[in-house]
Amino acid sequence: MSALFEFLLRMGDNTLVLGHRVSEWCGHAPVLEEDIALANTALDLIGQTQMWLGLAGEVEGQGRSADDLAMLRDVWDFRNLLLVEQPNGDFGQTIMRQYLFDQFHLLHLQGLKDSSDERIAGIAAKAVKEVAYHVERSADMVIGLGDGTEESHARMQAALELLSPYVGEMFNSDEIDRAMAEAGIAPDPTSLRDAYDLAVAKVLGKATLKRPEGDFAHQGGKTGFRHSEHLGPMLAQMQWLQRAYPGAEW
Amino acid sequence: MVKPADAEIWAWLDQVPDPEIPVISVVDLGIIRGLSWQGETLEVAVTPTYSGCPATRVISMDIETALRDRGLNDVRIKTQIAPPWTTDWLSDKGRARLEDYGIAPPSPAGGPERCPHCGAQELARISQYGSTPCKAQWRCTSCLEPFDYFKCL
Incomplete structure (x- = not known):
């Protein structure tokens, strides 16, 4: 597998898996407006997936389409961060997961806009506008719920403690990241950490939430080495139709 | 085949409504990014509004249908994502x-x-x-x- 293909899978698998997770709220959100907001966020992410995985298929050169890559790979072939495959939990947990990813996603895409690969720069320039809107909303929601009622505050604090160990993986660079950085294709994720921490601290401060101490980080999602137990069941749900009826279209 | 003038094609496209907001045309929306001829094939560059907008496919189909109705059978829709669509491209008429x-x-x-x-x-x-x-x-x-x-x- 080429480093570029692997990198593109990481981009597309993050948006695909998070997009699917968020879409699981459709018809279940606490109020109609939130239901619509979550569905629209999911839609943006799935749209971005089509661009990333479409390009991945092109780069791979084996004739695989974005749909093939999304629907016909197994858990061990996925290259998404562990954070985005975590279950929705309650509404607060979903919003916290969204914010922790959105803030990273925004910084990452801002760097990718200047990619030496113009196809990647084009996708990033498109996606960054949507993601700027996502982070505006998820940051607002984290503040509103964190600095809300006793109940909402407790739930947001619990979500933050649950999800914090998944933050570090976003910034751990490996040989793929270094190859991309050297070629000027993508920023080294480690270089985004300070800006991320600063932005997150600001939002959590306003939200009256405390980031847990320690920097333990679960690993294994973006390398595909060890996904959590949650990705398999999600893929079973997402992929069953293409598995049961290969090539089905409507 | 006599190729119609670009201005004429733009005028035809200006009659193709946006499927979600039918009072404005695809031209008003600013998603038609250009016309070019590759031999006998007319290539229409279309840019999506939001990357996941489900109307995008319907729009491409509507454009093809509208042009075919005017006698242009050899049409290719080219998706162009850069530069990214902006609402600055909405026409004053559309607004x-x-x-x-x-x-x-x-x-x-x-x-x-x-x-x-x-x-x-x-x-x-x-x-x-x-x-x-x-x-x-x-x-x-x-x-x-x-x-x-x-x-x-």
């Missing part, structure tokens, strides 16, 4: 029609300028999202009517 239809046009201030129903400027946001990816929901606190706002992108 005026949106407002007549009850959708507040995008404004760089990040929210609608006035209520599309009564013109009042006392407005409150209901949700950052709406019935399509390109819209948000607002309410007029003067006439109390809810309305859609075309998000600035």
Whole structure:
């Protein structure tokens, strides 16, 4: 597998898996407006997936389409961060997961806009506008719920403690990241950490939430080495139709 | 085949309505990025509004159908994502029609300028999202009517 293909899978698998997770709220959100907001966020992410995985298929050169890559790979072939495959939990947990990813996603895409690969720069320039809107909303929601009622505050604090160990993986660079950085294709994720921490601290401060101490980080999602137990069941749900009826279209 | 002038093709495309907001055309929406001939094939460059907008495919089909109805059988739709679509590309005609239809046009201030129903400027946001990816929901606190706002992108 080429480093570029692997990198593109990481981009597309993050948006695909998070997009699917968020879409699981459709018809279940606490109020109609939130239901619509979550569905629209999911839609943006799935749209971005089509661009990333479409390009991945092109780069791979084996004739695989974005749909093939999304629907016909197994858990061990996925290259998404562990954070985005975590279950929705309650509404607060979903919003916290969204914010922790959105803030990273925004910084990452801002760097990718200047990619030496113009196809990647084009996708990033498109996606960054949507993601700027996502982070505006998820940051607002984290503040509103964190600095809300006793109940909402407790739930947001619990979500933050649950999800914090998944933050570090976003910034751990490996040989793929270094190859991309050297070629000027993508920023080294480690270089985004300070800006991320600063932005997150600001939002959590306003939200009256405390980031847990320690920097333990679960690993294994973006390398595909060890996904959590949650990705398999999600893929079973997402992929069953293409598995049961290969090539089905409507 | 005698190739029609570009201006004529643009005028035809200006009659293709947006499937979600039929009062404006695909030209008003600013998603037609250019026309070019490759031999006998007319290539129409189309850019998506939001990357996941489900209307994108319908729009491509509507464009092909409209051109075929005018006798252009050899049409290719080229998806062009860069530079990314912006609401700055909405035409003035399109903006005026949106407002007549009850959708507040995008404004760089990040929210609608006035209520599309009564013109009042006392407005409150209901949700950052709406019935399509390109819209948000607002309410007029003067006439109390809810309305859609075309998000600035």
